[in-house]
Amino acid sequence: xxSYSYSHLFPVYYYKNxxxxxxxxxxxxxxxxxxxxxxxxxxxxLGLLGLLYYRNxxxxxxxxxxxxxxxxxxxxxxxxxxxxxxxxxxxGLLWEYETESETGFKKFSILKGLYKRVTYKGKTRxxxxxxx
Numbered sequence: 001x002x003s004y005s006y007s008h009l010f011p012v013y014y015y016k017n018x019x020x021x022x023x024x025x026x027x028x029x030x031x032x033x034x035x036x037x038x039x040x041x042x043x044x045x046l047g048l049l050g051l052l053y054y055r056n057x058x059x060x061x062x063x064x065x066x067x068x069x070x071x072x073x074x075x076x077x078x079x080x081x082x083x084x085x086x087x088x089x090x091x092g093l094l095w096e097y098e099t100e101s102e103t104g105f106k107k108f109s110i111l112k113g114l115y116k117r118v119t120y121k122g123k124t125r126x127x128x129x130x131x132x
Contacts, residue, residue: 034046082105107119
């Protein structure tokens with residue numbers, strides 16, 4: 001077709017690419033329960049129904065969520081408020097690194113406070129064992 005091209009070996013995969021870059025492309029794989037897409041609004045990816053890999057990037061809202069193994073291995077969140085960006089493992093319980101690009105805030109923590117390093121307004125504080 002003049003507006004798109006596609007390729008498939010169903011049920012292994014189905015791929016469709018629109019010739020208009022704003023419409024993007026997508027891949028559907030029923031056999032692996034996966035879906036990946038990109039268009040002018042962002043990216044949406046599901047690997048093994050989102051259990052193995054999940055990404056939802058919304059360009060206009062400036063949000064991005066990316067998770068590997070439901071966030072237990074890798075959890076990353078971006079929000080437009082103050083340029084917030086967080087990444088970590090085990091939903092931030094094992095380790096987490098948070099930044100705010102507008103305020104200069106940075107926080108790194110291990111085991112939600114066993115060790116925490118916070119930098120804000122040029123001052124850095126270190127805490128050990130949730131008390132210091």
